């Protein structure tokens with residue numbers, strides 16, 4: 001697997017250092033809010049797992065799985081709920097945890113859904129922001145790294161369901177896509 005990586009964009013150390021920082025910020029901003037922290041599966045699972053260990057206030061966790069129709073590297077914007085939340089968001093301060101924002105269509109759909117379900121507040125934390133292909137006006141409230149317009153894998157992010165288990169963020173060798 002490692003020989004299929006062309007370049008490491010963010011090392012494990014860089015990721016963990018930033019996550020520690022984000023954990024402190026979330027702990028300060030939400031100290032009296034008992035937030036419902038929602039992980040958008042599958043990609044955000046490693047980030048969620050590391051982030052919550054750096055948050056020092058009470059939180060509750062929930063998970064949602066959505067699938068956007070499209071090719072393996074481009075999303076179409078149509079979103080299907082595969083697993084819905086267990087808890088009601090009504091009156092709750094909701095923090096949505098994502099691994100990456102690209103077109104913004106997935107989060108745009110989720111934000112709209114949670115607002116219709118009467119969440120008290122809805123904010124977004126993303127590890128990566130790739131703003132170049134944004135199709136909707138959407139900015140994360142908290143962001144780890146803004147990255148260039150390249151398809152990345154690792155630390156939850158996949159290509160054809162592979163590479164999620166890499167501990168860093170990297171770029172694949174071009175030949176991997178042409179197989």
Ligand SMILES: O=P(O)(O)OC[C@H]1O[C@H](OP(=O)(O)OP(=O)(O)O)[C@H](O)[C@@H]1O
Pocket residue numbers: 040041042043044066067068075098099100101102103104105106107157158
């Ligand atoms: O801003 P967008 O263009 O909508 O792209 C971002 C979304 O795409 C990826 O999920 P994907 O649908 O690939 O599912 P996964 O998390 O299970 O890999 C990623 O985890 C985001 O949820």
Ligand code: HPA
Pocket residue numbers: 100101102150151152153157158159
């Ligand atoms: O760069 C990416 N990598 C993996 N999944 C993604 N979904 C949107 N952008 C990406």
